[in-house]
Amino acid sequence: MFTGLIQSLGTYQHIGEDALKISCAPETADLILQDLAIGDSVAVDGACLTVETILSQGFVASISPETIQRTTFGAPAEERWVNLETSLRVGSKLGGHFVTGHVDGLGQLEAAVQTARSWELSFRTHSSAIACYVLPKGSIAVNGVSLTIAECDRAGSWFKVAVIPHTYAETNLRYLTPGSWVNLEGDILGKYVEKFLRSRFSGEDASEGDRPEAPWADLTPEFLAEHGYL
Known part of the structure; x- marks a missing residue:
């Protein structure tokens, strides 16, 4: 889990087809590397990656086919700036919003x-x-x-x-x-609300006797406005 508040910039290079070498900007590298450990999560341009190797000025992480398909890392290899953020810790300030690092x-x-x-x-x-x-x-x-x-x-x-x-x-x-x-x-909050409402109004995951009468199509902006949600 992340907050969307960027700690450092970095650059990346592809290592083969399924790994990235991330180099942190020297002036802010300590914000990422000071207590980084193998297995930690780091959001790289919003994509949650797992640290597999720690380098003097960065780290190496693998990227899955799903990540390559859904993110800019699937573009032709090039060295460019990326945003870096380490994972949210319990008790830390949440200054942005809940970011999972799962790029849609x-x-x-x-x-x-x-x-x-x-x-x-x-x-x-x-x-x-x-x-x-x-x-x-x-x-x-x-x-x-x-x-x-x-x-x-x-x-x-x-x-x-x-x-x-x-x-x-x-x-x-x-x-x-x-x-x-x-x-x-x-x-992510919107995703869970959508899942709940889709199940509630379409009858998904409900037994025949428990299915509501109102169809999913009835949940319109006008309906929400009438009931004080917009």
Whole structure:
């Protein structure tokens, strides 16, 4: 479990087909390496990887076929900046939101506009696994960075976030250009709510006698607004 608050930048290199060598930026490497142990989890651009070898300035982690398929690590090998965060510890501050490090899919930056107080970044995704969790004021992790959705279209395939100067300067979001691919993870709380409601209104996992009368299709934005949820 992570918070989406980035501790350090790093670079990565592919080692064969199923491993990455992560090198931490020297000025912030201690934040990642000071008590890193074999078997620890580190979010690399939002993807939870397990430390298998510790190096003087980084670590080595394997990547599964699922990770390659769902993340930017499946792109042609290149050395680029990645965001790094060690796992959340019991008693630590939760300044972002609950991030699992299980990337749902990819998106692309459409535009980055500097305003007086922030950077406004807009993204588009063709992944239905992401779009269904995109809603105004909802949480989303972009390359592992915890962000709040400021605006989105009805389908959830396009959204905009406001990034404060500190976050922009300390993460790899500042290196993105229009067309850059990013890893996206929807809010885990939304996933559990969806699962509960889908079971409740569609009758999944319910016996014949316990199935509710209301179908899943009745759970509309109008229904929620009428009952005080929007």
